[in-house]
Amino acid sequence: MTPAPDLTISGHASIGDTPLFAPLTLTLGAGQWTCLLGGSGVGKTTVLRLIAGLETGADFTGQIMASDGQTVPTRVAYMAQDDLLLPWATVAQNVSLGARLRGEKPDLDRRDRLIERMRLQDHMAKKPLELSGGQRQRVALARTLMEDRPIVLLDEPFSALDARTRADMQDLAAEALQGRTVLLVTHDPAEAARLGQSIVVMTQQGLNPCAPPAAPAPRHVDDLETLETQGALLKLLREAA
């Protein structure tokens, strides 16, 4: 894995003649979690998909650059709200999917270590349907880590989980993805306040950077400053709407 770079996306996007988002510049700090917070339809997922090199249906004018000058889309790992586990494949096969799709031989020791790290060792041979929502998202996280990419793009990966499982997953992901350049797209102010080392609120008007709480992420759910930040972020979102 190459060291995690800074990543900058600048430009504007439109669908036909309708602007999707105004000219903006977003910089993701190297080895940091950047939380892009916004309501539905402001184009935050489009930003993530543009970085990933995925189809967006929008016309984007601008550029996406890594500080080390290397290409971006080949160095990203992607995790979405839907766990995207293949229902016909076992947990172990799902974790090593990337290697199989590239025609490479998967590093089975690493795969097993990651599965163990996600506390899934008792479920290796199971199919995704036999797992709970939290377990499935842990498999997806193991699959993301298996890719071992310096840039990780998370598109609301925890939003379908119940509160307790979500908090657990946030802790686990924050720990596991340390040192990578992470973009977390979310509509949840609490999540942004817990995890963001840099927090940016996206509205129709553009981007508003917000100061993250002082405590190191992942912050305690009852940390006062984190709760205050959560409140402030929610207020910003409501004003924007």
Added chain:
Amino acid sequence: MKLLSTLAATLFALAVWQAIVSLTGLPKFILPGPALVAETWWQSRWVIAEHTWITAVEVVIGLAVGTVLGVVTALQLANSRAARVLVQPMLVLTQALPVFALAPLLTLWLGYGLWSKVAMAVLIIYFPITSSFFDGLMRTPSGYLDLARTMQASKRAVLWHIRIPAALPSLASGMRLAAVYAPIGAVIGEWVGSSQGLGYLMLLANGRAKTDLMFAAMLTLGVFSIVLHMVVRHATARMAGEMR
């Protein structure tokens, strides 16, 4: 429970049939009663078995060939836009043309033997197999494709590891339809020109006013089709369950 309800439904149908025969007093060459048909069936069981075997061979070969052709066509269509433009209209045409109209042609081209009937069966199931599998291949959940893209998967790997497995349930439903259609195709082929098979036997019995034998052959065909459908259903159960 299921067996019991099937039995009850069968008994009910037999009772209605018998009631119609008794109430209307129709002569037996117009509508034979269930008892007479059963008796004829038993007396002609070896003849019926022989003709059933012929039809079964036609149907099974037709199913196999039609499935392979359909799967290959669907893969080609899914893989190439040019194939979609060129082949898809023809595919619809095979379904738009009445198979009855094609049967004499096939007999002319392929003769009175096995292959014209196999061709009929293939023709009638080719479309449902192709179109169901093709639809499945084109409806891969987009999230999987996004994920594969970020993993730098080749087109071929995506097809093999994601699109085909995701389309197997659709193929399974196409094959189940095909199991019901294939015997119809084979029997139509036999009607148009043959010297063996259940279709031939029905035609022969009808021509000689042996309506009871015709009923026996027809019911045998019905039972055969149901059994075939059950076998295919069972064989494709795993395929259909892949996306559960």
